[in-house]
Amino acid sequence: MLPVLAMLQQRYDMSEARTMWEALRAWLNGEPLPGLRFSPEVSNGIMLVTALLFIFFLELMITIGLQVWERRLMARMQGRRGPQEYGEVTPQRYRRIFLQVGSLLGLPAVLYGLQYWSGGTADAAVFGTWAIVLGVLGIAGLVSRRFVLPALNANVNANAGFLSILKFKAALFSLLAMPCLAATGGLVAALLLGLLPKFSIPYVPQLTVLCTVLAFVLYMTYMIRFYWRQGFYDTIKIFFKEDTVPLNADKLLYLIAPILVYIPALLSWVVIPFGVAAVDGQIVYYMIQDLNVGLLLIIADFAMFLVAVIMSGYASNNKYALVGAMREAAMLLTYEIPMLMALLCVAIFAGSLNLTEIVQRQSMTWGILPLFPAFIIYLVVSLAETNRPPFDLPEAQNELLGGYLVEYSGLRFALFYVAEYSNVFIVSAIMSVCFLGGWKGPMFLGLDGLWLTSLFWFLLKTYAICFFFIWARSTMPRIRVDQIMFFSWKFLLPASVVVMAATALGVVNKHPWFSANQLAVHDVDVTALQDVTQFQTLTTAEALAVLTVQQKAFFWGYNALCLFFGLFILVMAWRILFVKRVHPQPRREVSWNA
Amino acid sequence: MTRSSDRRVEIRTDPLLTEKLIYSVGPQHPSLPSPLELRVQADGELIERISPEVGYMHRGVEQLVTQRNYAQAAGLLSRCEWLAGSNADWLVADAIERIEGIAVPERAQWLRTLVLELSRIGNHLFWFGNLGLEAGAYTPIFISLRERELVLDLLEMLSGHRHHHGWIVPGGVRNEPPADFSGLLRAFCASFALRLDEYEDFFSDNAIWINRSELIGTLEPEFAFEHGATGPVLRGSGIAHDLRRDQPYAMYGELDVRVPTGEFGDVLDRYRVRFMEMRESLRLIAACLDNCEAGELRNPDVNPDYAALTVSRGEVYTAVESPRGELGLTLVSDGTNRPARMHLRAPSLYHLFLLDELCRGYLLADLFVIYGSLDIMIGEVDK
Structure with a gap:
């Protein structure tokens, strides 16, 4: 193959990279501050507590914010003022x-x-x-x-x-x-x-740092004062509600089920890379632990969710709860396979289950371009995965009165809800990491502001996906349970198998369509860092210029697949935006004689 | 002895014993805005039998009206059907007029027709939002109540009340419409035609909604007729029966009422029929406004004090094509200012007992969509 492709296969050496917690631990144990040195055991304990507190408060803040935002956005979409808008906002x-x-x-x-x-x-x-x-x-x-x-x-x-x-x-x-x-x-x-x-x-x-922090504080003060207040009040109020247990409930399972729902939702935050910073010539990632099996951990967390929901539905001793739990079981088993297939495409494409590596693979082109069909499949599946409308069958408010949630009250109810919104954020984060390039974007603040710009791009992409979730909720009626099954088994599953096979074939054949990105980090001006080799980079278009006939054939075959999904979306958009539909009008009928 | 050890557990001797699930849907249930209990016997989610248990909202209206004068009786009857309260006003007024042989001035007739059609739109708007909720869509209720608010504002302008108008009285209507009423009503009609298109763009063509409603809860025309279905439910099954056209009352004889019908009698057909009825109502309102010329509002021979009005001895049945179907009233009068007997023929009662046939063999989720498509009001059922 051409030297370009050989170069494309080279990997960026990330041995210098650390998560911020490792950097903090090094600082706590480290040389520069001898007066503040801790023993490794102590510092590990401190790190654990700090990390847990950090993700707890981060999750709480983001889920409350997400709920408040959802209420406001749906109010706007539905043409009403909404509960969060007070008279003061002019x-x-x-x-x-x-x-x-x-x-x-x-x-x-x-x-x-x-x-x-x-x-x-x-x-x-x-x-x-x-x-x-x-x-x-x-x-x-x-x-x-x-x-x-x-x-x-x-x-x-x-x-x-x-x-x-x-x-x-x-x-x-x-x-x-x-x-x-x-x-x-x-x-x-x-x-x-x-x-x-x-x-x-x-x-x-x-x-720069000072101004940014000031602006953030100013903005958050404003938001809390005028928009988030009700969200905080609700959160505090729900702590003081009575925690009831139904008389004939299976008490142990009933009580531990909300905790089992909440823990996986909390655990998934450990591996999400929020951003990247350059500190003293080292790359530091904003994440708790840079696991090599990060993607696997998140998939496993979603599977845990299923077990806990079935547990709560069974233990409530309520027919509605039981039906909700059975629907959840059927739905999640149906949707986990296409979800796994879609995420496997990402893993094959990136060659890793490590989320930071997946992001680094998308330096030149975001994953959404080569993995477009997988993105569409995951977008649909993620709605079902998080029990969001139109797939909110297990907790269908006006059929099953909340399904498996029906008997819960107080803090345990809140745990279910925090877990649900936390899952929404995690799924959006996974989507932005796997398909939208994570924190990648124009780094307009340079190396010094890398920490801020990377965070900015990551949150922008994640909240764009969250917006899609809220949008779908305010637009779609609920699907029936058998229709969900048919849609998944008859369409999504075969489609995801085909997509995964195509991706695997392309990656194994070292097709540039899938491997153009395996290059140095684009967002960091690597010449400013020490001991980091810089590779020549090619865009996808440039890499495509050097194709063999077989590769071209594969390229167009795969593009036909992309085209199918793309056309589907284009036709839908065209129908929604431009096609003037003729609505049925009353017509004259013959008189009826009985 | 602790509480947990006290509880009794039914011991099953047969380990493979399976039971049919019996869901008790209601009387408090988010999908049922008024109290009603549906005992649903189901195999998992597959519905086998439904028995509606009515009576949670029984107020004894038919007995109460015999102890009150006709004005109060009309008010009580409009509490049975509060989404389109003018229909009950019209029924009482028309029954009295028939017994006494009172003529109604033409202008009053046009205005009555207009109000009945306007309340039909208001009722169908509420039905649309509610059906959206039953199907799991959160937005229709907000966008439809936005327009229903305008309808209620117009009716309030006319009568001073938002729900129970009491504007239609024996011999005519109560008062002159405000000067700017017809202009505002025309403006509403113009904007509401666009809003209807917006609803249909938003909801009617939604693929999920089509899947949820197409060939769900099919009602055979013969079965519908035999079980007393009327209104949009009957028309959805393909029978073009409409009192406004077949037994014209008020000024419907002068208007060319077009009757939309469905093809399969499923949820989607009933849905479409109601949407077409809203468009038809808009046309009728415009025609009423055009024909509504200056004239008398009320027959001067009738006692203007409605509460003191005495009705001579007689018995009459009168019916109106309410938004839900044929709303009929039997009035027996004994020469005093109180009715001796009144009976309301409520279409919702007949439609409620179709539910067992309609839902059998469908899933639990379909029950609520079918219930929403029948547009049942418990105030009518329980009275």
Whole structure:
């Protein structure tokens, strides 16, 4: 094969990489601070407690936030005010907080720009990214101010529903238009003229951190004050509710079932990589433990969930709970196989079950491109996996009164719900890690701000998937249990087998369509790090230029598969957006004589 | 002795003994907005038999009305069917008019027709949202109640009440509509036609909904007729029977009422029939507004004090095509200002006892969709 392909197969050496907990442990045991040294046993205990507390509070914050966000978003989609919107939230107030947060985040950007103009320490990539981001934002704002916003204002239907969200965003973007365009103009002019004197500003990275933290605190204060308050009150309230046990329940199983639901949901957070930072020439991942079997752990956690749900349904001594549990069992057994197949595609593609390695494999191209069919399958299956509508059969509120949840109250009920929302976030995180490139994206804050930008991209992708979950909930009726079975056994399972076989074939044959990404990390400017080899990188398009006939045949065969799923989505979108449907009208009928 | 050791466990001698599950759905159940108990005997999730247990909401309305005057009786009867309360007002007024031979001015007749059609739209909107909930969709209830709110606002403008209007009185209607009423009603009709398209875009063409409703709960036309089904349930089974066209009352004789029918008698057909009825109601309302010329609102010969109105001795049956079907009233009067006997023929009662036949052989999840498609109101059933 060509030397390009040989190069493509080389792996990035990640022996220097650590999770933040390992870095912290090294710091606790380490040399630089002799006064603060702990013994390994003590420090391991401290690490364990710290890690557990950390994931507990992180999970609590994110699940509460997710619930509150879901309520607000569904209220907007359904054209009502919603329980979370208090009277105090005015456009003026929103504008004020937006400008405050925006200016705090913009200050470091301006400083980086000044440094670049003056030939200081900031690099060209950072500057260029800033110019592009600001320019795109400015143009988007201009378009929304000139065209989108007037059109939406004129549209009667935009007062409620999905269009109203668009209207809201368009108003925000049009606010941004002029400042962004002015900044872009200034950047480009300065770049062209090179008129500014050379100087270097001290403490820019530190200032970046300070500004970001300030902006975060400001924004969170605002959010908690006006939106999250009810969520926190609900959480506190549910701690004080009575914990009831039905008279003829199987008491032991009934009491431990919520804990068994909650623990896997908590465990899965251990292996999710939230982001990456470069500290002293080392790569540090934001995760508790960088397990080699991370993906397997998460799949196993979902299987645990099933056992606990059956346990709770059986132990409640309630017909509805039992039926809910049986539905859950049937549904999860049906859907775990396509889910495994879809995730196996990822594992084959990445050559690893390690989530950080899966992310690093997607440096040049996100997994969604080569693994598009698997992505679609997983997107459907994940809805069923987390019991979200339209697959919320086990807890169908208006058929089974909550199914296996029906007898639970108080904290045990809350554990089920926290676990459910936690699962939603985990599934979204898995999707963004496996298919959307995890934390990968334009790193516009450079090496110093890597910790922030990686987190930003990861959370952006994850919440985009969460948005899909909420959207599906507010749109779809519930599927019947036998229809779910038929859909999975007759369509998803064969499709996932075909997709997995195709992926395996492609990877084994070292087809560039699947292996173009096995290269160095793209988001880190690796020349700045020590002892890290940098490889030449190729995009998927470039790698595709060097194909044999057999590989081309495979390429088009696989693309036909992608095309099937892609066309499916395109046709659906076309039908939804553009096809004017004719609705049945009353017609004249002959008189009936009896 | 602790509490847990006290409990009795039934000992089964046959280890392979299996029982039929009997679900007790209701009287408190999120899918049943009013109290009703359905004893569902099922093999797992497969329904074998349903016996509805009614009476949880029995208020003895038919006895109560005999101790009250006609105005109060009309109010009580409209509490039996609160989603379209004007139908009961119309029934009482029409029964009195028939016994006494009172003529109703033409303008009042047009206005009555308009109000009946407007409450039909209001009722069907509530039914649509409720059916969405039964099928597990959370949004229809919000978008349909958004428009139902406008309907209620219009009716409130007209009569001062949102649900039990009491606007239709013997000899005519109670008061002149406000000056801006017809303009607002026309605006509502224009926007509501678009909203109906929005509902259908959103829900009717949804593949999951089609799967949930197509050929589910099929009702044979003969069976429907024999068991007294009327209204959209009968029309969904393909029988074009509508009192507005077949026994025209109020001003329906002047209007060309088109009667939509279904083909298979399944949930989807009943759903489509109701949507077409809403479109038809919009057309009828526009026609009423066009024909509603200046004139008398009320027959001056009738005693304007409804509470003191005495009705001479007589017996009459009158029926109205309510949103649920044929709502009939038998009135026996004895010459005082109180009815001697009143009986309400409630369509929901007949439809409720179709449930056993409709659900047999379907899954538990289908029960709620079928129940929603029948549009049963327990206030009518229990009275």
